Amino acid sequence: MMNSDSISLLPSSNKPMAIPTKEEEEEEPPISTTSLLSFDTDSSSPSTPPKPPLTTLIFTVLILVTCIALSAAFAFGFLFFSSSSSHPSLSISDDVSVRPLKKLKRPVVLLVSSDGFRFGYQYKTVTPNINRLIKNGTEAELGLIPVFPTLTFPNHYAIVTGLYPAYHGIVNNYFLDPNTGEAFSMKSYDPKWWLGEPLWETVVNHGLKAATYFWPGSEVNKGGWTCPQSLCVIYNGSVPFEERVDTVLNYFDLPSDEIPSFMTLYFGDPDHQGHKVGPDDPQITEAITRVDGMIGRLIRGLEERGVFEDVNIIMVGDHGMVGTCDKKLIFLEDLAQWIEIPKDWIQSYSPLLSIRPPPSYSAKDVVTKMNKGLKSGKVENGQYLKVYLKEELPARLHYSASDRIPPIIGLIDESFKVEQKSSKRKECGGSHGYDNAFFSMRSIFIAHGPQFARGRKVPSFENVQIYNLITTILNIQGAPNNGTTSFPKTILLPSH
Secondary structure, eight states: OOOTTSSTTSOGGGOOOOOOOOOOOOOOOOOOOGGGGOSOTTOOOTTSOOOOHHHHHHHHHHHHHHHHHHHHHHHHHHHHHHHOOOSHHHHSTTOOSOOOOSSOSSOEEEEEEETTOOTTGGGSSOOHHHHHHHHTSEEETTOBBOOSSOOHHHHHHHHHHOOOHHHHSOOSSSEEOTTTOOEEOTTOOOTTTOOSOOHHHHHHHTTOOEEEESOTTTTSOBTTBOOOTTTEEOOOTTSOHHHHHHHHHHHTTSOGGGSOSEEEEEEOTTHHHHHHHOTTSHHHHHHHHHHHHHHHHHHHHHHHTTOTTTEEEEEEOSOOOEEEETTSEEEGGGGTTTOOOOGGGEEEOSSEEEEOOOTTSOHHHHHHHHHHHHTSSOSTTGGGEEEEEGGGSOGGGOOOSOTTSOSEEEEEOTTOEEESSOOSOOOEEEEOOSOTTSGGGOBOEEEESTTSOTTEEEOOOBGGGHHHHHHHHTTOOOOOOSSOTTHHHHHSOOOO
């Protein structure tokens, strides 16, 4: 839980609450097999006249065949279930505590992001390298839950600060400061936008080194972090993935005392393809194959240096992806019968509708009239959009405690889009940014290294928990955040 003075720009009445650790899922009851033996072997009566010899022979043969079949079935079942390693309770028996480092002198965390890596993509094709990390590491069994809105900058910065967007300040990829009128974009490096304390700042504040190869916010000079040229690369999407991997590997060639304790590595795929073709196109499969190849390149490089088993690799995505098409559109002009929504009121259309009406308008009145029109049955696809005052949004979204968030927020159903007015434009693609309760918005959490059990599956969790996880691995005190301090114990191996 955050202290009232942890983020100076936040009102004390809106302190963020710590996320309770999700309860372990209930185990399924064991499958009973006694019904297979329910036939009555004592059904014959002494008074029953003897069967003809041929009939008795046939009956005996049938009994023998049935017994043989049942024995084979039981044997197969025993072998199948005893060899399964997918159940958490069976997957960590070989790991009782943190494995000792073989070459490195201190713990190292390498945080890898594959943008738009929707949970399930790892099953779209053969991914031997990602699967190696899964098989020998720890995985969120049903994916990593992003923060709302499920967009790139809000989620990447949530991962490294442990804060929800309302508290770390990056409430959208693009937004306006209502007090100054200034616009934030993904090229805004002024530290006034970036609240909280990201991991690279936390690390250097403890006298350790950090290195970032592309991560939203890492270019910002903030606190003790100055984005040093040798350890901080300014974003350039044209840099080949191979060059990114090789640069990170070169950090492990430094003298042992100079190897950064925390590093980031970023790939823009498969998000790039997902926006163009949606989540189910062959281009996504190709992108996943490429990312898997980069993970393989990383693993080989670490093995050549003798440090693969020493490095704690955490592979994540920032959000998922869902297909969108023009037939799933909602037009604001269709609400004209109830209320006019001018274009200059809109800060974002889809998948997060954000509206900031002029001060002379009542936000509550606007919401009431919009919802009346949407529920009337006269607005095409109107039932797939619900508009809220931000303070009346579901509390689980944690999306109200910042004046950077416009007063009116529209939640759009999965795969639908909002536009100002109809047009003849036709396209199909993919999008994200929707309610984080949609399974399609989930991403991945895969961790491998000396502090993670091999072959372990853990329940899904929100990505704000990762900050405390990493500071625990590095044995440093983190800044106040929305994660729970007890969470790392549910993921990491005990230290002794």
